[in-house]
Structure formats: C-alpha cells, structure tokens
Amino acid sequence: MGSVIGDILPLAVGIAISPIPIIAAILMLLSPKAKGTSVGFLLGWVIGIVVAVVVFTLLSSVLPEQDPDAAKPVSGVIKIVLGVLLLLLAIRQWRSRPKPGEEPPLPKWMSAIDDMNAGRGFGLGFLLSAVNPKNLIMAVGAGITIGTGGLTVGEDVIAILVFTLIAASSVAVPVIAYLVASARMAGPLESLRTWLVHNNATVMAVLLLVIGVVVIGKGIGSF
Numbered sequence: 299m300g301s302v303i304g305d306i307l308p309l310a311v312g313i314a315i316s317p318i319p320i321i322a323a324i325l326m327l328l329s330p331k332a333k334g335t336s337v338g339f340l341l342g343w344v345i346g347i348v349v350a351v352v353v354f355t356l357l358s359s360v361l362p363e364q365d366p367d368a369a370k371p372v373s374g375v376i377k378i379v380l381g382v383l384l385l386l387l388a389i390r391q392w393r394s395r396p397k398p399g400e401e402p403p404l405p406k407w408m409s410a411i412d413d414m415n416a417g418r419g420f421g422l423g424f425l426l427s428a429v430n431p432k433n434l435i436m437a438v439g440a441g442i443t444i445g446t447g448g449l450t451v452g453e454d455v456i457a458i459l460v461f462t463l464i465a466a467s468s469v470a471v472p473v474i475a476y477l478v479a480s481a482r483m484a485g486p487l488e489s490l491r492t493w494l495v496h497n498n499a500t501v502m503a504v505l506l507l508v509i510g511v512v513v514i515g516k517g518i519g520s521f
Contacts, residue, residue, distance in 0.1 A: 302453075308513075316432060336476065338420035346424040354438045383510075387432055394499045
C-alpha cells in the first residue's frame, strides 16, 4: 500500500495547490455570508474529490491486470496520456500569465460569490473538484493507481482517505482557521488572495509540469 500512496501523493498535492478553489474559498470567507457559504463550499469540495476518485477506482477494476507484480501496459498507457495532457495544460497556463503591471482576469462566476448561500457554495465546490479538467485528470490518475494497485478493499479506502485529506487541505485550512478566529483572519486572507490572483498561472504551470512528468514516469514504469 505504501507504494500506491507514494504514487498518488503528487496528484493530491496538485489538487491541493490549485489556486482557483483557494481564491474562491477566500472570497467566500470575505463575503457577507462567510460561514455558511464557506462550509458548504468545503463540503462540496471534499465530496467532489471523493466521488471522482472512487468512480475511477471502481472503473479501473475492469482493466485486465490483476497481479500487482506484473507489467500493467493498459494503466501505463493511461498514465502516459494523462501526463501528456497535464503537460499541455502546463503550457497553456504558462502562456496565460499576465504581463508585468497587468491585472489578471478572474472567472466571471467569482463576482457572484457575495450573493451565494451554503447550497450554491456546495455546488460550486463540487464542480471545481469533480468536474474541473485539471483536477479531474489528477483524480483519474489517482483512481487508476489505487484501482490497479492490488490492494484490499480496506486498503483502497485508506488510500482514498489519504488522497482526499491532502487534496482538500488547502481549502479546509483557511475555512477552519476562519471559523476558529474570524476577526484575525481577514487581513492575511486578503493578502493571500491578492498573491494567488497575480501568480495563479505561474503556480499552476510549474505544478502541472512537475506532476505531468511524474505521471509519465509512473506510466513508463508500468511496462
């Protein structure tokens, strides 16, 4: 099980460091309905991650390889394709970096965060974790790795739990910190939001590049 968890850790970190959901969570924490909306968003984020990983873990059971010590060409090809897609996304993110002095554009839906309630926050969190292409690619990679790792059902559950805890941590930490000490968190959250907005493309480009190379390497190692 240790090797499987080691393989999925970079993918979990890739989801965790994705700036857009962190920015969305921070905007919710600075909104009029901060507590309800942010908690709903966090729940949606966590459930979306779990659903995506579980679905692809179950789907991977149809792959022909069953012996954990045998070559796994099918899962290897899938991982290589996923790695290439991550590299293409990295190039796209790098090209979208704002020019010096230019204010980076944010998704239009962020302007509606002040009017969101807990239910809409939940839906947004679920969509960003389970449907967002970058996160979905990494969830597919994690699901394939777990599903073809020759683990027991209990070990699968543990691996999914570890993946989810790490992937959700970047959203969970600011939300929980705000709930514990809301008065002291407004300033640091605003500073973090500003930094993430201006460095979103660069952070994601470097992150996707590293994870893409790692996934391709794992795919090659499956042969």
